[in-house]
Amino acid sequence: MSRWTVEFINGHAVEEFEALPADMRAKLQRTFRLVEERGLTALVMPLARPVDGRIWEFRVTGRDGIARSLYAAASGQTLLVLRTFIKKSPKTPRGEIDIARRRLEGEEHA
Numbered sequence: 001m002s003r004w005t006v007e008f009i010n011g012h013a014v015e016e017f018e019a020l021p022a023d024m025r026a027k028l029q030r031t032f033r034l035v036e037e038r039g040l041t042a043l044v045m046p047l048a049r050p051v052d053g054r055i056w057e058f059r060v061t062g063r064d065g066i067a068r069s070l071y072a073a074a075s076g077q078t079l080l081v082l083r084t085f086i087k088k089s090p091k092t093p094r095g096e097i098d099i100a101r102r103r104l105e106g107e108e109h110a
Helices: 011-018 022-038 094-104
Strands: 005-008 048-052 055-062 065-074 078-087
Touching: 005 011, 005 022, 011 022, 011 078, 022 055, 022 065, 022 078, 048 094, 055 094, 065 094, 078 094
Parallel strands: 005 078
Antiparallel strands: 048 055, 055 065, 065 078
16 A cells, blocks of 8 residues: 655645644644555544535644644645644635635645
C-alpha cells in the first residue's frame, strides 16, 4: 500500500496553520499523521466531514474554541490543506469555503 502525504497548498495555508494555538495545531498534526499512516479511510466523523464538492474539513477543538482545516485529495495520494481558521459560528462560513475553493482551483497559489 502506498502512503499518503499531507501538503499545504501555499504559504498562506502554512501561515494560517501556524497561527493556531499550540493545542489545536498539535491535534491537527495528529490527524495529518493518521492520514499519512492509514490513508483517508481513517478519517471519519467527528474528525472529518464533507463540506462542498471535493472540499472536506478536519475538525478539532481546543482551549480557544474550534478550528477547521479545509482540505482536498489530489492526485498521487496527496492531501492538500487549503485553509485553516478558528470557527466562530455554528456553520462553516461560506467565505472560508470560497477561499479554499479558489486555492484548489489554482487562483491563489501565491
